[in-house]
Amino acid sequence: MPKTTIQCENVWKIFGKFPRNIWEILENSHGKEKEILLQYGCTLGIQDISFSIQEGEIFAIMGLSGSGKSTLLRCINRLAEITIGKIFIENQEISSMTPKAIKDLRQKKISMVFQHFALLPHRTVLENAAFGLEIQKVDKNKRHEMAREMLDMVGLKDCEQSYPEELSGGMQQRVGLARALLSHSDIILMDEPFSALDPIIREQMCDEFLKIVAHLKKTIVFITHDMGEALKVADRIAVMKDGKILQIATPEEIILHPNDIFIEKFVQSAFSVLKILPASMQRLFADSAKKSLSEK
Ligand SMILES: Nc1ncnc2c1ncn2[C@@H]1O[C@H](COP(=O)(O)OP(=O)(O)O)[C@@H](O)[C@H]1O
Numbered sequence: 001m002p003k004t005t006i007q008c009e010n011v012w013k014i015f016g017k018f019p020r021n022i023w024e025i026l027e028n029s030h031g032k033e034k035e036i037l038l039q040y041g042c043t044l045g046i047q048d049i050s051f052s053i054q055e056g057e058i059f060a061i062m063g064l065s066g067s068g069k070s071t072l073l074r075c076i077n078r079l080a081e082i083t084i085g086k087i088f089i090e091n092q093e094i095s096s097m098t099p100k101a102i103k104d105l106r107q108k109k110i111s112m113v114f115q116h117f118a119l120l121p122h123r124t125v126l127e128n129a130a131f132g133l134e135i136q137k138v139d140k141n142k143r144h145e146m147a148r149e150m151l152d153m154v155g156l157k158d159c160e161q162s163y164p165e166e167l168s169g170g171m172q173q174r175v176g177l178a179r180a181l182l183s184h185s186d187i188i189l190m191d192e193p194f195s196a197l198d199p200i201i202r203e204q205m206c207d208e209f210l211k212i213v214a215h216l217k218k219t220i221v222f223i224t225h226d227m228g229e230a231l232k233v234a235d236r237i238a239v240m241k242d243g244k245i246l247q248i249a250t251p252e253e254i255i256l257h258p259n260d261i262f263i264e265k266f267v268q269s270a271f272s273v274l275k276i277l278p279a280s281m282q283r284l285f286a287d288s289a290k291k292s293l294s295e296k
């Protein structure tokens, strides 16, 4: 029986003053949400989000910029307080946890990888990679041994004594990835981890990431604005638009049975980068996909 690791039940996040009151007004707004939000100077981050993620699953959250992906991720580790709804991490409801329990959760259970690598500038690559283990109080020899192994896996064997500023963006992100994969946390939240990288490096990183996590039993929430990346990495994908989830399905289902024209366009543009067409035609294809998106 698969175990549920992360569960969201009707989660809303509204930014602004008195978000709960605004939520109540929105509930009876009969299609006038935008006017109400404008009137009260509030922003809807996410609305009515529900899903369960199983242990060991790679769950991608895909959507355009501003669709609420980061807000959702920040709610999951309580960097943002939710307005309404419930989030459970391994059956524990997080909004009722004490600050100490939350701190423990972030140190022991959940690690994060951001788009910008957040490495410690005055520590070597080895120390950066081992940092999660250091927080988890793993002894120095052991953590350095584990970090060396992981650095080898992400292709940074010869850089362990370098400092972050001596590395390219792609290499720095590899260190960030090594750090997250190394820590003992069962859950990894990744917010567009590869988007700052050049396309070829990005593809390589994606492949290496998949190879490494295939051996680890981690539950991964992987945010991306790139449908191609989502299709490649995920066991299931949640597609978001305007703070809502449009569809949650496996990559195959998303490709074969997208439940919305918006998703269909994403899938088309993901395939147009498969390089089966000459560059000029790829551009045409991408332009028409973009055009129909902007007309929506
Ligand atoms: N701290 C904040 N205060 C006010 N509005 C915010 C804040 N964070 C995000 N938002 C708004 O919430 C919506 C979703 O943003 P975000 O979760 O960052 O989207 P994504 O990660 O998909 O680009 C956007 O309209 C954004 O402007």
Ligand SMILES: [Mg+2]
Pocket (backbone or CB within 6 Å): 069, 070, 071, 191
């Ligand atoms: Mg974001």
